[in-house]
Amino acid sequence: MALPPRPNFTGADPATLAFYRDEAPVYTASGPDGASRHLGAFLDRLPPGARILELGCGGGRDSEAMLTRGFDVDCTDGVPEIARQAEARLGCPVRVMQFDELDADQVYDAVWAHACLLHVPRPALSGVLARIRRALTPGGLHFANFKGGGAEGRDRFGRYFNYLDAAELEQLYGGPEWDILAVEEHLGGGYDGRQGPWTAITVRKSSR
Numbered sequence: 001m002a003l004p005p006r007p008n009f010t011g012a013d014p015a016t017l018a019f020y021r022d023e024a025p026v027y028t029a030s031g032p033d034g035a036s037r038h039l040g041a042f043l044d045r046l047p048p049g050a051r052i053l054e055l056g057c058g059g060g061r062d063s064e065a066m067l068t069r070g071f072d073v074d075c076t077d078g079v080p081e082i083a084r085q086a087e088a089r090l091g092c093p094v095r096v097m098q099f100d101e102l103d104a105d106q107v108y109d110a111v112w113a114h115a116c117l118l119h120v121p122r123p124a125l126s127g128v129l130a131r132i133r134r135a136l137t138p139g140g141l142h143f144a145n146f147k148g149g150g151a152e153g154r155d156r157f158g159r160y161f162n163y164l165d166a167a168e169l170e171q172l173y174g175g176p177e178w179d180i181l182a183v184e185e186h187l188g189g190g191y192d193g194r195q196g197p198w199t200a201i202t203v204r205k206s207s208r
Helices: 014-022 024-029 039-044 061-068 080-090 122-135 166-172
Strands: 051-054 072-077 108-113 136-147 178-188 196-205
Touching: 014 024, 014 080, 024 080, 039 061, 039 108, 051 061, 061 072, 061 080, 072 080, 108 122, 122 136, 122 166, 166 178, 166 196
Parallel strands: 051 072, 051 108, 108 136
Antiparallel strands: 136 196, 178 196
16 A cells, blocks of 8 residues: 655554554454463563553553563553553553653663554654653663564555564664664564564663
8 A cells, every 4th residue: 555645743643543443342352362472571581560561552462461470560552442442351441642652751660562663653763762761760671573574654454564674673772772682583464464574672771
């Protein structure tokens, strides 16, 4: 699908937000029921009871797994309709917050961002990561994963993806602000039912 002119904003793409708003019940009920394949290893790096911010929690499957393991989880999503679906699953409040609204300062031991930062327009990514870093305590951990491709675009539902490849992702996180702990490339699917490349990255807030 052709990519329309990219606006100069720091928030989420309006067409992508509209998709998740309109498809909230179907979207949150779709996909695997279990937690992300990457979550267990990430949580194993954290001390018991660590405070975790989840960005883009979707239907709440990963939040549920974190809560079950005894972590203190701040569940958030940028779409009210999605947040309400997660609340119904979790039985606890889910905050409505877009990425550029994050203003916490050294509050969280970890920030989990599964399959959500991939919707951030490329020019806004560095600013969002700066907010995530500020929200972390010293030495705090951050996870994110992205669909690969190397050039931004839209899927058949009109959702925007930044489609970062592994080299771009390592460059994005490769400055003095972060220590890269793990990078994993794999084939995976999505809501559109298509298989393609994904890259997952785990980093630590650097003290440098």
